[in-house]
Amino acid sequence: GVPSDLTPAPASQALFDRASAVLPGGVNSPVRAFRAVGGTPRFTASASGPWLTDADGVRRVDLIGSWGPMILGHGHPAVREAVVAAAEKGFSFGTPSEGEVLLAEELVARVEPLEKVRLVSSGTEATMSAIRLARGFTGRPVVVKFAGCYHGHVDALLASAGSGLATFALPDTPGVTPESAAETLVLPFNDVPALEQAFAVHGDRIACVITEAAAGNMGVVPPAPGWTAALLRETRRAGALLISDEVMTGFRLSRAGWFGLEGRQRVDLGDGAGEQALAPDLFTFGKVMGGGFPVAAFGGRADVMAHLAPAGPVYQAGTLSGNPVASAAGLATLQHCTDEVYARVDAVAATIRDAASAALAAEGVPHTLGVAGSMFSVFFTDVDVVDYDTARTQDAGAFAAFFHAMLDAGVHLPPSCYESWFCSASHDDDAVNVVLEALPVAARAAAAA
């Protein structure tokens, strides 16, 4: 059966009961519910640095990090100051203001192929707008995505069933019409022959390929060597665009996200252009660049972005886009994402993932680590995970037992085995030690499940 809480959480339970009366499922975003692991979602009362304090007054180490944004930890003083200073000048103007220029300049300075950006308010808006722009720019209908990659709740991108090569996907959720998913082609991640075959058959109808730069939404699955180059080669050859979704990885894995780790290597794609960087045509960003506020972006090649209104005919707009308070939070966050911050996040992630693996190995629990820079997840399977099908070989029951033992021992993991664990630079030795002490207990619980 589904495990339940090891210790009661009466205040969270009372809030969850009230929430369930007015919010579907008691939450405003599905992953927050404990559907996959059982028990009561803990309602956060406050957060500071690496700590979450719940409504019952229990303090835990946070390894969710708001699902990515909180790379500096909660309530970073410089970000708070920037937010207060911006709020003192007004909340939203509906005219341009300097803060949005500063944030855009910071993004463009960090990621070389990013020539122009448009600020939006969520990762979903960024990917939705990027594929519209790609379709508008190329005049073609088809979007290629990969099974297990999540790009927000865009109709055309919710299709994820591993329906195999060249099969046009059916909608995965009621409310998405077959028509709006009909031009979405779902392929397996990291499968070069499947990609080549899809382009051979449909190449002249493909507007774009959208991919998670390193996948983080089927658990963490990095691109295999040669995969990113194959994406570029096939899109270039067909006259399609490559959209690298760095909503999760952007400004987290390095100053320039996944691009900073892989993209700068120079590769000959065999297109006569010689050695070149692995530069996608468009990027999407979110999470870290908003520092916990609703800010995201899409951008890339200036000639492509020139098709966006008001410069060009592809329409996209937003009342709160470039919001001054949110932009200030994002800018302050990025300004404090220094080399030392990335080094600390890398070190914390390495310590925790190695300890998790050692603890599970000691109890004989089958597992594999998925690692992309400082993002990682523990797959509860001994299968080599390279795509969605292999990710789904996991023992969800073992994870649920592990999750609840961690929660009980003072560590809040993402409540799903298909998610990255998120570390921050604020995870000091005290916080890391709580995790290190919890892991062996949780590994025993997983072994017993």
Ligand code: PMP
């Ligand atoms: N793309 C990726 C890679 C994501 O991880 C997410 C969110 N987890 C999104 C897009 C959607 O972003 P948002 O939730 O801000 O709409």
